[in-house]
Amino acid sequence: MSSAFSSPELGFDPDALRATYRQERDRRIRPDGAGQYRGARGEFGYYAADPWTARVDRDPKQDRVEAVVIGGGFGGLLTGAKLRDAGVERIRMIDEAGDVGGTWYWNRYPGIHCDVESSVYLPLLEEVGTEPTWRYSPGEEIRRHAVAIAEHYSLYDDTMFHTRVTELRWHEDDAEWQVRTDRGDDFRARYVVVSSGTLSAPKLPGIPGIETFRGHTFHTSRWDYDYTGADLHKLADKKVGVVGTGATGIQVVPHVGDSAQHLYVFQRTPSSVDVRDNRPLEPGWTKALQPGWQQERMDNFLTVVTGGHAERDLIGDGWTATAALQRTFLSGSRTELSDEELELADFATMNRIRDRVDAVVTDPAVATLLKAWYRYMCKRPTFSDFYLQTFNRPTVTLVDTADTGGITSMTENTVVVGDREYAVDCLIFATGFEVGVSGVVSGTLPVYGRDGVPLLQSWSQGPRTLHGFYSHGYPNLFHLGSLQNANSVNFTHILTEQATHIGAVVAEARKRDARWVEPTAEAEQAWIAVIRANAMDNYRFQAECTPGYYNGEGRPRPVNNSYGPGPVAFHELLRAWRAGNGMDDVLAETK
Ligand code: NDP
Numbered sequence: 001m002s003s004a005f006s007s008p009e010l011g012f013d014p015d016a017l018r019a020t021y022r023q024e025r026d027r028r029i030r031p032d033g034a035g036q037y038r039g040a041r042g043e044f045g046y047y048a049a050d051p052w053t054a055r056v057d058r059d060p061k062q063d064r065v066e067a068v069v070i071g072g073g074f075g076g077l078l079t080g081a082k083l084r085d086a087g088v089e090r091i092r093m094i095d096e097a098g099d100v101g102g103t104w105y106w107n108r109y110p111g112i113h114c115d116v117e118s119s120v121y122l123p124l125l126e127e128v129g130t131e132p133t134w135r136y137s138p139g140e141e142i143r144r145h146a147v148a149i150a151e152h153y154s155l156y157d158d159t160m161f162h163t164r165v166t167e168l169r170w171h172e173d174d175a176e177w178q179v180r181t182d183r184g185d186d187f188r189a190r191y192v193v194v195s196s197g198t199l200s201a202p203k204l205p206g207i208p209g210i211e212t213f214r215g216h217t218f219h220t221s222r223w224d225y226d227y228t229g230a231d232l233h234k235l236a237d238k239k240v241g242v243v244g245t246g247a248t249g250i251q252v253v254p255h256v257g258d259s260a261q262h263l264y265v266f267q268r269t270p271s272s273v274d275v276r277d278n279r280p281l282e283p284g285w286t287k288a289l290q291p292g293w294q295q296e297r298m299d300n301f302l303t304v305v306t307g308g309h310a311e312r313d314l315i316g317d318g319w320t321a322t323a324a325l326q327r328t329f330l331s332g333s334r335t336e337l338s339d340e341e342l343e344l345a346d347f348a349t350m351n352r353i354r355d356r357v358d359a360v361v362t363d364p365a366v367a368t369l370l371k372a373w374y375r376y377m378c379k380r381p382t383f384s385d386f387y388l389q390t391f392n393r394p395t396v397t398l399v400d401t402a403d404t405g406g407i408t409s410m411t412e413n414t415v416v417v418g419d420r421e422y423a424v425d426c427l428i429f430a431t432g433f434e435v436g437v438s439g440v441v442s443g444t445l446p447v448y449g450r451d452g453v454p455l456l457q458s459w460s461q462g463p464r465t466l467h468g469f470y471s472h473g474y475p476n477l478f479h480l481g482s483l484q485n486a487n488s489v490n491f492t493h494i495l496t497e498q499a500t501h502i503g504a505v506v507a508e509a510r511k512r513d514a515r516w517v518e519p520t521a522e523a524e525q526a527w528i529a530v531i532r533a534n535a536m537d538n539y540r541f542q543a544e545c546t547p548g549y550y551n552g553e554g555r556p557r558p559v560n561n562s563y564g565p566g567p568v569a570f571h572e573l574l575r576a577w578r579a580g581n582g583m584d585d586v587l588a589e590t591k
Contacts, residue, residue, distance in 0.1 A: 006208075010344065017347050024373040025546045025554075028269055037203045039434055040219065043211065047219045047429070048202055052105065053098025055162045059407050063162045065090040065158060067506075068179055068189040070165050070445075071438075073102020074252040074493040075195030075480040077146060078123055081153040082503025083191070093150075094165055094181070101146040101198055104139055110232060112139035113278065115247065115383055116490045120301045123296050123377040123492045131286045133179045134220055137279045151328070153171030160185065165439075168192055169448045170475065175516050177476065191506060194440050195495075196482040199433040205243065209410040216426040220248050221433070223330070227426065232259035232547050239264070239423060241415050244430035246548075247272055247380045252430055254386035257396045264416065264422050265391075268401045269379070269546055272353045272372040274318045276383040299495045306488050307335070308568035316381050319489055322349055325376040327566065328540045330487060346375045360388040369400045378545035382450065435549045438481060449474040463561060464479035466519035466527045467574065469502060470586065474517035478502050484531050486567035497571050504578055505586060512573065514587040523585035534564030 030036055040047035071075045072095035078089050091116045092105050097105045114121050115438050118132035123144050125132070130145045137145075150156050153351045160181065167180040176188045200220040204210065218224040228234050232255060240260040243255055245267045257263045286293070296314070303310040304320045307327050324335045325346050337345065354371040361367035368448075370388060372379075390396050401407055404418050414421040439445030440455060441463070447455040458473055460466060465471050468485030469478050480498050488494050517525075543557035563570045577581075 002110040010348075012347060012351055014347060015092045016133045020373050021375070021394070021535070021544070021546075022117065024402075026358045026546050029554045030547070032206075032423070033547075034144070034435070036206050036406070036436070036553070037431070038189050038205060038206045041200045044204060047204060047220065047222065049218075050098050050162070051222050051224065052122050053161070055098070058183065059135070060181075061187050062185070064176075064188040065092040066189070067091045067191040067193065068165075068177070069193045069195065070295075071095060071195035071197055071480075072100035072146075072150075072159070072161075073195065074096060074123055074199055074492050075197070075499070076100075076102070076148065076193070077149045077153075077155065078156045078492075078495050078499035079193045079195060079232070079478070079480065079502055080122060080498040081149060083193075084153045084155070085506035086503045087341045088191070088506065090158060091155060091162060092187075093155050095161045096162065098161050099147065100150045100159075103200065103243065104143040104146055106200070106221045107249065108139060109144075109223045109252050110228075111251040111386075113141070113251060114142055116319065116492075117301070117317060118142075118281075119294065120298045120490055121492055123496050124149055124152075125156055125286070126291065127296070130520075131284070132281060133283075134242065134278060134280055136276065155455050165445055167446050167448075167475070168440075169452070170450055170477075171183070171449060173398045175475070188259070191476045191478070193480065193502065194438050194445075196438040196440075196445075198438075198481065199435070201434040202429075203432055203434045204429055205431050207407050209416075210244045212412055213410045213427065214282045215424055218428060218432045220244075220252055220428060223373050228259075232256065235260040236260050238425040241266055241422065241424040243415075243427065244428055244429065244432065245269070246432055247271070247382050248432070249430035250382045250384050252389045253396075254384070254430070256428070257390040257393055261395065263390075263393075263396045263417075264399050264403055264415070265396065265425060266399050266407055266417070267369070267549070270370050270372045271377065271379060271382045272350065272369075273387050274353055274356070274381065274383050276385045278385070298496070301490055302488055302493055303568055305307065306330075307566045318381070321382070322376060325349060326489065328536075329377040329541050330489065343375075349376055350374075356452060357388060360417070362392050366398050368389050368560070369398055375541070375544075377541075377550075379548045379550060436551075438479065440479065441481075442482070447477070449476065449477070456490060462528075464524055464528060465500070466524045466586065467577075469498070469505075470517060470519055472519050472521045472524045475518040477554060479515075482562050484522060484527065484561050485563065487562050487571040488567050494567060497567075497574065502576050505583065509587055510584050510586055512583075517586050518584050518588075520588060531563060532563060536562055536564045 034118040035173045067083050069080050072093050084261050097154055099105055112369055113136045118137040128148050130148055164182045166182050169178040176190050178193045179187050179189055203223050216227055238260055239262045240256055243266045250271055300310055302396040305323045305494050328333050357367045357370045391398055399417055401417050406416055409416045443456055463483055465484045468483050486494050543549045547554035
């Protein structure tokens with residue numbers, strides 16, 4: 001235990017902080033919980049329309065491919081790459097977007113950057129030959145890298161964009177899946193990979209009167225550059241409102257604040273905003289490194305942040321500095337600190353971040369409103385060297401909406417908070433995304449497995465998988481995501497391990513000429529027992545957190561479905577499984 005936390009001279013009163021956290025949480029709890037939001041559908045469907053690529057008419061396909069990958073984000077791209085390496089020839093990638101990139105396709109708002117270091121976040125750098133130019137890459141660099149992966153692995157050969165898969169049906173006699181889409185396609189695929197993301201559908205607050213607003217509005221994930229101008233110069237004569245101060249709001253606000261005639265930032269809960277220290281990288285920086293450097297850095301970051309033994313911290317940033325505070329509540333693995341010590345460490349970190357607000361923001365009343373009163377991992381921690389500074393501009397107004405549960409209402413041209421009205425020309429929703437599970441898990445993509453049994457019927461008592469990847473009764477169907485698998489702030493690393501595993505299983509299936517890939521009922525049951533026995537227990541932590549999508553808007557679910565000991569242990573388990581007799585549990589059937 002660090003002496004700073006055992007000292008009787010803590011310099012703060014834990015009881016007082018606990019009471020403040022509780023009070024701040026309670027005034028933000030809403031009775032309607034997640035029901036306060038509305039999806040960008042129906043009359044709000046235009047908030048989800050694709051501003052980047054025109055939809056092209058095409059004839060429906062009725063053919064046969066070896067693998068279909070649903071989702072063109074990094075999960076789908078990585079799996080496509082690993083299937084290619086495994087020798088799979090016809091791979092069809094399908095996405096509702098107009099190109100690959102997933103979240104980096106949709107989100108192109110000014111200021112967008114990845115908050116995880118580019119050397120570990122952008123997958124397949126060495127394989128593709130991309131050299132990030134910034135320590136924390138701008139979104140466009142990441143999107144271009146996604147395109148480069150698709151090109152490098154010839155994944156564009158057979159893509160279907162602006163297409164949504166509407167049904168998957170297994171045909172036992174042919175040992176293949178029938179795939180139907182909203183473009184009338186009806187084709188067959190031997191393997192199906194579902195990687196359709198977790199935070200992709202934009203959501204809007206259900207503000208009374210939102211539909212009456214006649215000013216301009218859009219969601220940050222569909223930035224309207226026609227309205228703002230590429231460099232936002234068209235905002236110079238506009239009063240603009242930004243709703244939301246999460247990870248997106250923090251990146252957008254400095255740019256809009258720089259450009260708008262006046263900016264109103266409508267805040268309900270402040271984010272914790274730590275130092276970013278982004279910087280350009282020396283051109284050629286990757287040339288001096290030994291092959292395998294990226295895997296080494298990724299492994300090091302994962303180990304430092306989520307648990308395991310690391311001699312050194314190769315990244316040394318805001319994530320690795322707060323590793324102990326993330327481990328237990330995000331990735332599962334415990335630290336050597338007791339719960340009490342962890343809480344004290346958390347208080348100390350949050351105090352430092354709150355002190356930073358006072359140091360940066362000149363108006364003490366505004367600084368008070370910008371302080372986050374909750375534990376570090378209650379919300380996605382953020383990093384910025386520009387956000388807090390924006391509130392020192394005379395043209396930027398922070399509007400606190402905590403006491404009114406958010407914006408009270410909207411009229412034709414104003415945003416109402418309590419008894420005050422703010423006239424705005426444009427309102428930008430940085431209000432996040434519907435909390436994701438893939439369509440397979442939510443039921444929007446029906447899956448009929450062996451004997452036509454719907455997947456959700458066989459999961460009626462909870463998800464049933466082996467290692468999160470596949471389920472008995474649903475041959476050759478693979479899932480990506482953290483369900484019964486692993487999690488980390490660097491999710492592309494998790495996806496890399498998942499894609500590697502799927503690629504290895506398919507390669508072995510091809511080698512053995514297996515009829516299909518399907519876990520035995522016994523192997524699946526054994527994994528469910530392991531997940532239950534090791535479930536990460538963060539219910540109490542989440543219940544005490546300020547509301548947000550991490551805790552079901554203040555209503556956390558008691559069961560967490562990730563592998564409790566954490567991702568490093570999980571990846572070791574997968575490697576041992578592959579090196580041992582594991583494949584026998586999923587490749588029992590031969591042709
Ligand atoms: P969030 O869901 O995190 O934030 C939504 C914001 O909208 C919150 O500040 C919320 O307030 C506010 N809000 C919602 N309803 C109202 C209302 N009625 N009145 C006022 N305010 C309201 O969405 P983000 O897009 O910011 O982030 C989503 C996730 O995307 C992140 O957690 C992160 O995982 C990812 N992301 C990652 C980035 C990266 O660099 N890797 C960058 C950006 C996003 P409240 O908190 O009170 O609910």
